[in-house]
Amino acid sequence: MSHSDPSKHWIVGHNVSKHLLNTYLADKDGIDTIPKSSFNLEENGLDFAQGLQPYYFEFKPSPDGKKLLACNWEAAGPEVYLFAFDNKNGKLDYVTNFKYIDDRIIANYDKLFNFSPNSRYIYTQANKKLFQYDVSDLDSIKESETIVAELDTNLNIYNRGNPSYMGTNLLIAPNGKMYYRNPQFSMTHPNPEYAYQYFSIINRPDKKGNKADFKLKELRFDYDRAFPNAKPTQPRIDVIWNRSQYPSQMIGRTVSYCEGEDAYLNNVWEDRFVGTNFKWELLNLESNDTLLAAEINKYFEDNPDIKDPFFSDANHNYEGKYYITWTDTLGYNRERIVNLYVDTLPKVEIVSTKLTTECERERYRLEARNIIERYEYKWSTGETSPIIEVDRAGNYTLYVTSFQGCVDSSSINIQFEDEELYLEILGGNKLCYGGELTLSANQDYISYLWNTDETSKSIEVNETGRYILTVETS
Structure with missing residues (x-):
């Protein structure tokens, strides 16, 4: 993993016998074999070895070097743990166990998981679905769950347990895309000695939700299933991408x-x-x-x-x-x-519709044209629905945030035809003992007459009772 000092790197290792995740410092002089930091799996309830059976982890570091995913293949899930990583001192801090993912997958089936190139998202699969989680806010990871795509199988790393296949799936390629090797081979090849091997692609993995643009079985290769180690037709692209997953000059x-x-x-x-x-x-x-x-x-x-x-x-x-x-x-x-x-910015346009007939106080419905469910809407009134109703004249602004986080706005001015006919006394209707209350007309008129014989727009009252205001309009 990357170090805060670009001339150094961190190595994360799993000490099986002592149930520790250790971090080691590597620089131009070599590797310091004394751990700089250790995380005890057993003490934190993350050790799932079954009896005396050896168990192992697969690690996926985030490209920015500040997070680490660790998958324990011997757990019943298997288990995937997320750690925050201090790349200055090499300390691992446990964040969460993706239990809400594990509950939906078949026990002992391999798990597909990795970070996006910008380190903001985690991708994983369960129940034939590809999920995305936003880990920019570590307190709301579960709530950020988004289904990116439907898959054709729960299996993802074919031939489980073979070390040559470990770490070779859902990797970041030099072009910034992520590739997912589909199992199993398709036997529809016209040559009976061959099969087809497919790869799926996440074209824009740094984007949220469907914007990530997942393409199922986008690439197809010939595969010699009779002699897979002897013919050049066997695809070794997974090995190339595996190299690019780790510190590389061309990621x-x-x-x-x-x-x-x-x-x-x-x-x-x-x-x-x-x-x-x-x-x-x-x-x-x-x-x-x-x-x-x-x-x-x-x-x-x-x-x-x-x-x-x-x-x-x-x-x-x-x-x-x-x-x-x-x-x-x-x-x-x-x-x-x-x-x-x-x-591109979201297109914002406000449509207004008058809801009232003659002799009723005017009321309008304001709504965004072409409402998109995944967009966020907020009005200058504080309301967060794409549709609101208003009964007062004035300017109303709608702010729309796209799922990429881009914000644009639009405003509309609502003018009532007979606004001055709608008289209202402002100031409330509760008076504390010994106190005073200011009563006022809601807008300007030519003249005012209160039942107290006062002729100003507002009056001060210190007694309870019924107050009536008569006004002259233009």
């Missing part, structure tokens, strides 16, 4: 912004993104806008060794892949691919 990273924001390309690197000789270049734009591409490349050429490039007031046309090379503090050449996404 694709994703940065996301809302339309109109300043889009910074390096906001995910934090303190690991240090060194000199920075050089950026554009690989491709999703929009294929050649004029914009030329403008971006000129921006990079005119700003050599720029560490923090950004596009002001960015829009969807800037989406694409960007490439950065630099020299780190130890003199090593490094490189990264950055996937930039710019999400």
Whole structure:
């Protein structure tokens, strides 16, 4: 796992006999074999070895190096634990056991799980569904559960128990996407000695919910099922992706912004993104806008060794892949691919409908056009429904937040045809002993007459009773 010092790394190991998760420091001089920190599984009720049977963990570190997933395959679930990781001192803090996932899967079946490239989401499967959990707020992980896709099986890592398959599923590829190897092989290949191997893809794993864009069995490869270790047709893509799961120079990273924001390309690197000789270049734009591409490349050429490039007031046309090379503090050449996404703002339009007939106090229904269930709605009145009713003139503003977190708003001015006819006395109807109460007309009129013979817009009263106001309108 990454260290807060980019010249160092952490190694997490499982001491089976002592039921410990240990962290070890690794730097250019080697590995310190004395643990810097230890977490006792047994003392925390997380040790599920069955009798004397050996058991093992599979670890998945978050790309930002601040969280760790640990799966205990010998538990009845199996169990998946989430830890917060202090990458400065190597300390693991237990956060949660995904019990609410375990209750829905078949015992002893392998589990699919990993972090998204931006480390905000965890993906896992149960009951033939792919789930997403938001771990940016550690206190509401369960409440953030979202079903991303329907799967075709509960199994996911074929040939369970074979070490060559461990850690080879649902991994982050260099292009920033996540790949899921589908079991089992399809025997529909025209050559009886071969089968098809399928891979599914999460195209935008840093996005929330369905925006992650999961594609089931998107890729297909030939597989020699008769002699899988002898023919070059056996797909070894899982091994390549397995390497890219760990600290690598070419792991694709994703940065996301809302339309109109300043889009910074390096906001995910934090303190690991240090060194000199920075050089950026554009690989491709999703929009294929050649004029914009030329403008971006000129921006990079005119700003050599720029560490923090950004596009002001960015829009969807800037989406694409960007490439950065630099020299780190130890003199090593490094490189990264950055996937930039710019999400469009939600379209906000307010529709008003008059609900009353003649001689009734006017009342209007205000609603958002094209209501989207997963969007969040909030009015300037404080109401959080996409539809409200109002009985007063004035300006009303609706704020809409998309599931990507982008916010836009729209306002409408409601004017009543005969507003001045709706007289109301303001000030309340409770008077404390020895106190005073201010009564007032709700708006301006030509003249006022109270049953106390006063002719002002407001009066002070210190006695209980019935107060009547007569006004003259225009």
